[in-house]
Amino acid sequence: MRAQLPKFLFVLASFAALAVFPHVAGKFGVDLATKIMIFAVLALSLELLVGTTGLVCFGQAAFFGIGAYATVLLSPSDGPASVATLLPLCVLLAAAYALVVGALSLRTKGVYFIMVTLAFAQMAYYVVHDTPLGGGTDGIYLMMKPASGDWLDLDKPLVMYRFTLACLLGTFVFLALLGRSKFGHALAGIRVNEQRMRATGFSTYPYKLAAFVVSGGIAGLAGFLFAVKDGFVNPEMMSWHISGEVLIIIILGGLGHLRGALIGAFAFALLQEFFRSEAIFGEFAKHWHLGLGLTIIASVALLPRGLVGIPTQLLGRKSGARSSGDLAQAASAKAGHAQP
């Protein structure tokens, strides 16, 4: 447990910092931080699939988008929807699509699995892009943001910030508990050697499908938060560029660690803001993709285990034996990946 302390403190400190952040930041800062936290939730959802279970899903944007579109489509036009009913519903709908996609995709492996998940995401994209259901390329506006009583009015930025923070914390804690549970340990075993798990007596398909559904649901939660924050959804939320970005975020942060998803989301967003800043780059700021691209290349070249591996890389420590208590996170001493 002693090896756990620095990681635990880091996470605790991060959430504490996020909690007090609104007191020192202006409107722009709160807005940006809310957006980053939403992407952190999305990143966590993908981390469960990729880092823990070894399933590289390239269609996460679909579940994200379904959560968002459901939020808008199911909100009444005459008054605010109730958060208590709308949020679970959106999560469930996203999870339902994940059930369908997972049930079919898990019949394939490796790169083929990646592409089938992409295909299903593209199908969802085209449904909202080309049919009247999703309002087409113009997107749809959320007329009134949801609320629950007087204390939870998500129309107010600070309330939204705290609510998002609570969702992020809740997701993190949930996934942390899941990771150390029997279910989480089984997923880690499936990632390392699915054949051995089967030979031992685990029916691996239901486990993978369950992970897929949970992941989809959490992505739907992120979609709900995004739709509420921006008050607007459009088909680009379901594009493969988003799926790709989330994947990039968790690889950048470091696979196999929940905090990797957090770090990746913040690092990616902050890097974008940095390179986009005209104050620093002046005229060149409109070519911010260049700086971002070079940074990504450099980070992979220099940090093979992602940003989360920086402390161990700096201290030159070799990974020691994992005690039974630190399994799902330790299982990725090597960054997990799907082997085609």
Added chain:
Amino acid sequence: MDLTTFLIQCLNALQYGLLLFLVASGLTLIFGIMGVINLAHGSFYMIGAYMAFALAPFVAATVGGGFFTTLLFGLILAVALGYLLEWAFYSFLYTREHLQQVLMTYGLILVFEELRSLLVGDDVHGVQAPDFLSGSIPLGDMMTYPVYRLFISGVCLLLALCMYFVFAKTRLGMMIRAGSTNREMVQSLGIDIKFLYRVVFAAGVAIAVLAGMVAAPVSSVYPGMGSLVLIICFVVVVIGGIGSIRGALLASLLIGVVDTFGKVLLPQVAGVLVYVLMAGILLWKPDGLFKAG
């Protein structure tokens, strides 16, 4: 649909399919032989298209050449670019895990997009086909078909035949095929695997660039063209089976037909048809239509 329209759509499907095949074959080779997932492959296609646009006046001014000279110039530049890229960047990816390759080549996409933006700008451009290829040939009583599209199909077919010849009949092709199944053995036979990889990579890049150049008059030149072609190419490679050129050809033609006829017969769902096709094929044959070979 009458016969002439059907024929026109068939020709369109053939042209689109063959063009896809050119780009996808480079992707499947690089993935199948070197084990590298290259997300930036679509960027090479985009680079080719922008080269057709940007090089033409330059070539006309300096050498006085026309369309084919521009193509030649572009091809030489592409081979040089491919060679350089492999040496400076991709050769470091062979030992990396696939997800790291994904991340690095994603970074490369961003770099390419911005370099293009800096050098040539972000505008959409049209490229003129050379005069002698700009006509149309009559089809049936009332329809005509653009000669240039036939030219595209012809070029692609020619290149495909060249590739077949190299793979099946030359020593280089044999080494490439051997290198894809057993890297160490090929090395122990004294064949310089590094050189082999460099050649394969440069060829893959050159073919993709050439495809972009040749397609430019028909598809026009715009910033997002790389990502679009990339996704479809991955679909081709996956349907056809990773590393299989034969599979890439079959899959490209299949997609060409489905996409072209889909746009005409079912325009509402045309965009999604290709993905439905892919999902369907993979659920039937989870390893693609052909295994490597």
Added chain:
Amino acid sequence: MHNPEILLRGTGISRRWGGLTALDNVSIDVTRGSVHAVIGTNGAGKSTLVNILSGELEASAGSVHLLGQDVSRWSQPRRARAGLGRSYQRNTIYPSFSVLENCRLAAQAMHQQPWAWWRSATSCTKSLQAAQDAAAQAGLQDLLEREAGLLSHGQKRQLEIAMCLATQPSVLLLDEPLAGMGAEETDRMLELLTALKSSHAMLLIEHDMDAVFRVADVITVLVNGQLIACGSPEAVRNSPEVRVAYLGEH
């Protein structure tokens, strides 16, 4: 007369791939308290037979009975939960986990409870106990905290066996447990196998002929997918068919 308890029975197993016949009408019984070795040249069909018995491969014809039940249609995990353990020729241990965790995760298969997401996996005393017992049986009780990837080759093979034992199976399918081992490690492994004999029914694939004749009670000889002999070690050693077809080349 005491009827020996047949825990695993394969009847008339055939496996064809297109025009190629990998196994032709092979039957095999594995009884409690005995080691049944399967030997044969490379490509004789030994791995195919074991894969069909374990459930990883479907037979073209024939049936498999485990503890009296027809499991021919059962998936591998289901057979494993019913008491069929399997070790592999190439190690399938989890290198980054500790020895204890390797065994505990294996033992978890019998106490899965996947819905209890709030409960820590290591709080399950049953799986921990089963893991410790299995590790001790395999002689790894002093290495519980060691990272599995850092073990010596022989110790890894022991761990491979321990993971089989963690689910407390009645039948063990062991695929070349001695692969890559030196003389001393081989002796230790054979001691282990002999110790396991009394409570399990064991099927063993091995190339090491000395080891086979030391530990096996029954030997089946496969050549080109066909069963050419089955009997006690002495009978097999003296069988003319075997001498011609197999032992002669060995």
